[in-house]
Each structure stands twice: as C-alpha cells, then as structure tokens.
Amino acid sequence: MAPRAHRQTGPVHLRPFGPHALLAEVADASAALALATWARTVGIAAGEVVPAARTVLFDGLATAAVEDLRDRLLTWTPDAVAPDIAPDIVAGRPVGPVGPVGPVVEVPVVYDGADLAYIAEQWGTDVEGVVARHIGTAFTSAFCGFAPGFAYLAGLPSEPAVPRLDSPRAAVPAGAVALAGSWCGVYPTASPGGWRLLGRTDVVLWDATRTDPALLPPGTRVRFVRA
Amino acid sequence: MSLHVLASGTLTTVQDLGRPGLAHLGVPRAGALDPPAAALANRLVGNDPDAAVLEVTLGGLVVTTDVGAWVAVTGAVCPIEVDGAPRGQARPEWLAPGSRLRLGTTSSGVRSYLAVGGGIAVEPVLGSRATDTLAWVGPPRVEPGTRLPVGPLVRRPAPHDTPRPPRAGALRVHPGPRADWFVPRALTTLCGSTYEVGSASNRIGLRLEGPALERVRDGELPSEGLVLGAVQVPPDGQPVVLLADHPPTGGYPVLAVVEEADLWQCAQLRPGETVRFTPA
Structure with missing residues (x-):
C-alpha cells in the first residue's frame, strides 16, 4: 500500500513523537488552546490532549488513529472553533472563552507580595498601578504544567514582561499569586518557585478529591479581585 | 484484611496501571515502572490486571498479614522468606495469618513487585492507586507502620502460569x-x-x-x-x-x-x- 500523501493547508506544523503520539506546533498559546479545545469538542480519540505554550501534544493514539489525525490536523484552521474568536487567534490576540463557556472564576487576592515594588518598576507604575492592572485584566487559563493544577494564565501584554528570579526561592507557599514574562499563575501547593510574587489567595487551586481537581483547567476564564 | 508493614527499604510505593489522561492538568501518569513484572505478579495470585501491587526498590520490605493471603513476588531478584524459610520467586505463596514475609536485598535488577490476592485496596486518587513521586499525587509512600487494606479475592491463584519473560536488549x-x-x-x-x-x-x-x-x-x-x-x-x-x-x-x-x-x-x-x- 502506498503511503498516504499529507499536505499542510492550515497553520499546524506536525512533528513526530513516537508511534503513539503527534506534536502539533502552532503560532502561540491562544492557537494551542483553540486547537486543544477543538480536539476535545470533536472527540479526537487521544488518551491525552496537552496544550502548551506553542504546541498541542496528542498522546495515547492507536496506530490506526495516527494517520487519520495527521490529515485532520494538517487541514485544521482556527475557524474550525467558533467564528467569533477565530480572528483573534489569527491575529495572535489573547483569546477569551473558547468552546463551552463556563462561569468566570473569581480569585480574591491579598496584594502583599514580596515583589510588588519590583513589578511596579518593571511596568513603569506604582504598586496601586500594578494592582489595578492585575484586577483589570481578563485572564484565560492557556495550559497547565509545572505542578498539578498550576495554570498558565494569559491576558497580560507581552511587553513589558517581568523576568523570573535568577535563582528560584526554595519555598513559595500554596496560594501565592505570581508573574513571569507575560504569564500569571497561582501556586497550587507549596513548592520552590522563580516567579515574581504579587500576593496570595485562600482559594484552593488543586484538590485531588474533587470531581474537577483543578480549579483552572485550560480554557477557564479568570478574574482577580481584591480580597 | 490488611497487610501490616514492618520495614519498607529504600522506597516502597503502591502502583497499578497509573492515571493517564490528566497530563493537561499537570498530573504525571505514574504506575508500575516494570509493567510486565507487575502484571505477572497479579496473574499469579489471581488478580485482575488493574489491581494495585507494591513496588519495592532494592528489597528490604517486611510485612505481616492478619488473615491468610496468597502473595507473589516478581521483578528484581531478591531472597524471599516467610518466617525465615526461603520461598520461591514468581509463584504464588501462601502467607498464613501472623506470618512474616521478608524481601531481602536484591541481587539483580532494582524493582520487585509484591502482589496480594485481592489487591492492595487503598483509596484510589483520581481513578488510580498509583503513587506519583514527582508531585506525590496518590497514596503516600509506604512506611514502617503502614496498614494496607487488601480487597476480596477475585479468583484462585494460577500456580501454573508459564510466562515468557521479556528479553533484555538494546x-x-x-x-x-x-x-x-x-x-x-x-x-x-x-x-x-x-x-x-x-x-x-x-x-x-x-x-x-x-x-x-x-x-x-x-x-x-x-x-x-x-x-x-x-x-x-x-x-x-x-x-x-x-x-x-x-x-x-x-x-x-x-x-x-x-x-x-x-x-x-x-x-x-x-x-x-x-x-x-x-x-x-
């Protein structure tokens, strides 16, 4: 049997990842989230669909499913998701809600982080300005990583970015709200961490005994409010 | 019934087939590191393939049981004793109530698997009893003093299992x-x-x-x-x-x-x- 010809007509570039997986490379985290959401919505038969900063990993594929998925991914376009958000994805703008729209999760924060003054300096504002910008930003959970339930929250502009610490803190407490680059995140459990600390929240980000263990799975919209 | 752990060596964890499907939430899959060895141990004592076993690193596990149980040890080779008397590897052995099962220091390989008829029945976490050692999702590591519940026997042990162990190679x-x-x-x-x-x-x-x-x-x-x-x-x-x-x-x-x-x-x-x- 002759190998099937695959032609890329969409924005997805595929990379091999062993016999049971495909790595789909896209422009940015918004497109990755849109692709992962599409895959979940149409019911792609993958054991894992893992969005990340510029990729979506499809793992746990049956051998026969790999070729089919390859075809579908190479012709996938963001308008396969929903017409109202496709232009944002193409333009690389942060995407708001994708797919089934759940309620916005509100996260109350006490803004007393050790790096507030540093962030203010990087952003060219004062501490009140930092808090106002953080509260005023509509965030979306783009993907999880680093630790169970740790969501990379998109929504801040790419500039001015806040660099990580050169050397991570040995212990960051659970509930710490922090920034790195243009990402915001909340530490679900106490761990070492190199992100800049804005404040803290009492909200439980991760509870393995809940039906939905992660509070902020990919696609969740997030608003921070003053506690 | 339950197993009572008296010694747990370097690292002993509960493992099963793991919890795949949660990578997008940042959760490792976990599960037995030598799946054929864990599967053999389960088959020998009559368990289903998804039953939880103990993964013992470099030996050093000592357990007793309050009720008699079928047990089987597979994987890394180590001396196996019940109340000081040698027992066989990769075959079902009867552990009488109050008897003491000991896995000595491994002579080759790293990880041995202890299956108990009925399976280790600790509470599952996110659909699995496996312990992940990266983020510690799942049951805590097995320590001396741990009491591990054991489930009801599913079927009789299979004393004549003749497995063809996978061959090592590149x-x-x-x-x-x-x-x-x-x-x-x-x-x-x-x-x-x-x-x-x-x-x-x-x-x-x-x-x-x-x-x-x-x-x-x-x-x-x-x-x-x-x-x-x-x-x-x-x-x-x-x-x-x-x-x-x-x-x-x-x-x-x-x-x-x-x-x-x-x-x-x-x-x-x-x-x-x-x-x-x-x-x-």
Missing part, C-alpha cells in the same frame, strides 16, 4: 520531535554508543552518562508536552529517558522516543550498568 528508539535542535549525527551517536546508568536515576527518569548528544541550539524550548519514553537532552548533552513519573511538560528538546515495550528494562537497570539504543 532499547529501540523512534525519531523525536526536536531532531533539528541537534547535530545531524546525534541519533547515530545515541544508537552507536554505550551509555552508563547514572546514580540519580529514579521513577521520573533514567539518567545516562556517555558520549554527549551535541546540540546546535542553546537554551530551552517553550514548555511542551512529553511522552513516556522520551529521550530528553539537557544542555550538558547527557540523555534522560523519561519514565512513568515524568513531568507532563518540559523545555529540554527530545531527540528520540523509546519503544514502550522496552521501557521495563529501564526500571531494572542499576547505576553503573550499561544500556544501548537501536533504531526501531
């Missing part, structure tokens, strides 16, 4: 997603060299030392999803084969992916032993 590798981060001969170097197992190897990864896999780019990728068996290469060029507790995402480029059926060998290689790779 690890077969498929091309990985980031070959373009390496010099063109990197895969040839990986497959043409002998690598030594490093002492920092664990359930997260098999760390190898040998000819450096030369990169043409410095730095890290934006984090991306990782698969079981990915051969990840940090800036020092020394490969790491990712095992069951690997982080779901990472930023080091992946040169190759080890065939899943060969990964059990990574569970049994000791620091200082050598390993080779071959194209799949």
